[in-house]
């Protein structure tokens with residue numbers, strides 16, 4: 001049966017996985033690491049979800065804290081100093097063994113290691129690096145490693161971390177500095193943005209060097225780049241505030257991803273935060289992710305999606321449809337002649353269908369039947385396009401509100417189910 | 427004319443050769459184990475001939491390049507009834523056209539192959555994720571799967587690259603064959619073996635697992651539970667990503 005030591009490691013894992021789960025990032029993509037030394041593992045670039053939690057999130061990495069002891073007292077965090085919870089700490093060896101053994105069984109793509117801050121930033125960062133170094137050098141581990149940068153750690157340590165990690169991240173935590181100061185005593189944007197800047201500059205320098213020398217000169221620094229996370233719904237920022245913040249992070253720090261984590265009430269006493277029992281803002285979170293996609297893959301400017309006169313995303317329709325309804329003068333778009341960018345903006349047409357349309361129309365004019373076969377969500381798209389055999393859907397007569405009404409009626413069953421099954425939980 | 431082949435890929439290519447050789451414009455290709463009953467129409471059994479298969483393969487390569495060959499191969503691995511006939515139609519279209527017909531998504535058979543290949547690709551990707559190895563001792567790792575499509579040939583290179591330093595075996599219990607990689611010879615072998623009495627997904631009666639194996643399975647289950655956020659529970663989404671038919675192979679979803 002189970003020995004005391006296996007009991008202990010099981011308990012540690014429960015505590016330290018539970019404490020790490022509020023960091024929503026689990027991506028294992030963006031890095032190509034070959035198994036060049038006949039060691040263990042590789043990274044394929046695309047990322048693999050090995051399973052999904054019961055809340056439907058991808059599980060790709062062993063995501064744990066090294067320890068949940070912390071000298072800080074951030075109100076929105078379960079590990080905050082003043083919280084009365086069980087504390088635990090892994091040894092370096094324990095994290096290494098867990099990672100290797102999970103990896104060999106094809107449970108995971110690698111490790112996502114974060115930590116509460118014990119003693120000080122440098123000591124904590126050193127311990128995280130020790131684990132990554134051991135995996136890479138002693139065990140020839142070529143799987144994915146994501147390390148959290150500890151704000152306040154020295155530049156030298158950050159540089160070393162990037163040599164072993166595929167991705168580095170530091171969380172912005174809250175969408176405005178005012179909120180951060182209110183809820184996280186002792187933390188500042190300056191402190192958080194310093195490692196972000198260092199990482200983005202080092203990556204940039206490496207790219208320049210590579211271009212000059214036509215090859216990668218040194219071991220790659222953080223080949224999967226950096227990401228960050230904001231907790232949303234805990235503080236009063238609007239969707240506009242959040243997305244403009246995200247946009248600035250993409251522009252200024254070359255973020256690979258910005259994550260939005262709907263606040264789960266975990267602090268029963270603090271009146272500055274939504275109380276326990278408040279539903280997590282899941283629909284809002286979803287809409288923010290959709291806007292994020294529109295910015296990264298659909299060529300939308302953040303200013304088109306949100307503005308002073310339109311500061312909150314619609315909750316009943318997605319931001320692309322919402323944009324189209326506010327901009328009916330740009331439609332209908334002719335599928336057989338319009339350029340890719342314009343086709344991509346039609347509601348109901350995604351990146352894949354748009355690309356297929358561009359390829360397929362070289363062989364002949366496309367009609368409704370073919371568009372449906374190509375994966376176009378026609379009930380939505382019909383109001384915004386013309387194609388062979390189908391003229392404009394008399395847009396002139398229909399007002400945006402009517403179109404929205406028609407479209408919503410069309411997919412009500414599908415959509416309202418998802419919404420109500422979420423709502424029924426609360 | 428109904429052309430019956432043995433179900434192998436060279437067999438299918440030989441059959442396509444035959445359809446051309448005899449100018450059978452109404453050819454219908456059926457694999458022998460999918461033969462429903464003897465139909466009234468004429469039928470003919472085609473023998474697999476490597477030389478013929480290679481000629482078809484090379485001819486196609488000039489027309490549709492590696493990407494197109496992969497499309498055909500993946501569609502074939504779906505084992506879906508009558509996929510062969512869509513393949514034949516696409517081959518005909520490719521051979522008589524000067525364009526890259528693979529991008530003609532308006533052509534119904536071209537589109538069909540893309541759709542099927544996509545499904546096969548999705549399952550390949552799923553099993554690169556869902557295979558769960560058990561350490562059965564001596565650095566041997568074993569997994570058991572029963573995919574809808576015949577994806578073992580597609581996932582083999584991924585596992586070979588990733589687990590170059592351990593020995594592993596993946597067994598398709600639906601098709602009763604497996605692949606085995608030996609870290610010393612660095613070769614992948616195909617093997618046919620039958621575990622007559624082993625219920626799928628449960629090896630214990632026949633394979634002795636490593637002493638640490640139970641602990642790591644327990645740790646993984648514990649991790650899976652601890653990383654869940656109960657307040658966000660979304661069963662519909664969960665099932666969409668991890669359909670029930672895969673649960674019996676997933677350590678974290680298995681009963682007991």
Ligand code: SF4
Pocket residue numbers: 070071072073074077078079080081115116117
């Ligand atoms: S520093 Fe990090 S771990 Fe510590 S309380 Fe703040 S958010 Fe939580």
